[in-house]
Amino acid sequence: MQRPFLHPTLEDVRLESVLYALADPARLAIVRTLAFGNCPMNCSTAAPDNLPKSTQSHHYQVLREAGLIRSERKGTEVVNVLRCEELDQKFPGLIAAIIAAAGRA
Amino acid sequence: MQRPFLHPTLEDVRLESVLYALADPARLAIVRTLAFGNCPMNCSTAAPDNLPKSTQSHHYQVLREAGLIRSERKGTEVVNVLRCEELDQKFPGLIAAIIAAAGRA
DNA sequence: TCTTTAGTTCAACATCATTGAACTATTGAA
DNA sequence: TTCAATAGTTCAATGATGTTGAACTAAAGA
Numbered sequence: 001m002q003r004p005f006l007h008p009t010l011e012d013v014r015l016e017s018v019l020y021a022l023a024d025p026a027r028l029a030i031v032r033t034l035a036f037g038n039c040p041m042n043c044s045t046a047a048p049d050n051l052p053k054s055t056q057s058h059h060y061q062v063l064r065e066a067g068l069i070r071s072e073r074k075g076t077e078v079v080n081v082l083r084c085e086e087l088d089q090k091f092p093g094l095i096a097a098i099i100a101a102a103g104r105a
Numbered sequence: 106m107q108r109p110f111l112h113p114t115l116e117d118v119r120l121e122s123v124l125y126a127l128a129d130p131a132r133l134a135i136v137r138t139l140a141f142g143n144c145p146m147n148c149s150t151a152a153p154d155n156l157p158k159s160t161q162s163h164h165y166q167v168l169r170e171a172g173l174i175r176s177e178r179k180g181t182e183v184v185n186v187l188r189c190e191e192l193d194q195k196f197p198g199l200i201a202a203i204i205a206a207a208g209r210a
Numbered sequence: 211t212c213t214t215t216a217g218t219t220c221a222a223c224a225t226c227a228t229t230g231a232a233c234t235a236t237t238g239a240a
Numbered sequence: 241t242t243c244a245a246t247a248g249t250t251c252a253a254t255g256a257t258g259t260t261g262a263a264c265t266a267a268a269g270a
Binding site for chain 1: 121122124125127129133150197198199203205206207210
C-alpha cells in the first residue's frame, strides 16, 4: 500500500495558492477537463497530451496541495475530482468565473 | 521625458497572466488597495510597507504587463488605476470574485 | 512469476524572483 | 540656473522554483 494523498482542509486553502495553481496553462487545462467531465478521471486522461509523466505528476501535486482537486488511488490509477462545491463555499463564484474565463481563450 | 508605459490591449490580456499576477501576496494587496481606494494612487502608497523599491517596481511591472493596472507618470510619481471595467468585460465576475475572496483571508 | 500500466521520486539543469546599489527624471527651493 | 529631495527604474548577483529523463514502485492481469 502506498501512502495516501494529503489534502488541505477547506480552512487551510489559501487564495494565493489557488490562483498560483491555475496560472499555469497545463494545470488550468486539467481543471477545465475535470470541470467539464464532471466525474473522477485519472491523471493521464485529464492532462494535456505530450506532457511528460513526471511533469504531470508535479502539476497534480500542486493542484492537490492548493486544494483544487481531491485524488484517490484506484488500482494502478489515481482518480481526481475537482473540489468545486467546497471551493465555491469558501470563495463564492471564483472557480466558476475562472473556468468561464478560460473558455474565451 | 521618460518612455511611456506599455499596456496590453484588452484583446491581448491573457487569463493565465492575470492569475499569475494575482497569485503573489504583495501584488494582490496592491490590487485590493487600488480597488478600495477607487482613485489613481502612486506606487508607494498602494504597495505594502517595507517592500524594497526595486521589488515594488518589479511587481507594478508584472501587474501592468498582465493588464491589471494602467500606469501614468505624473511629475516624479507614477499613478496607477485598476482596469476593472475593461477586465470585467473580458472576464465577467473574475476580478470581483478574487477581490471578494481576498477579503476573507 | 512476469509483464504491463500508471504514477512517483530523484537529481540535474534551466528559468525566474528578490533586492542592494547605482542611476534617471522631475519638482521645488535658494 | 543650480542644488537637493522625491519617486521610480535598471542592473547584476544570489537564491528559490520549475521541468524532465531515468530509475523506481505498487497494483493488476496473463
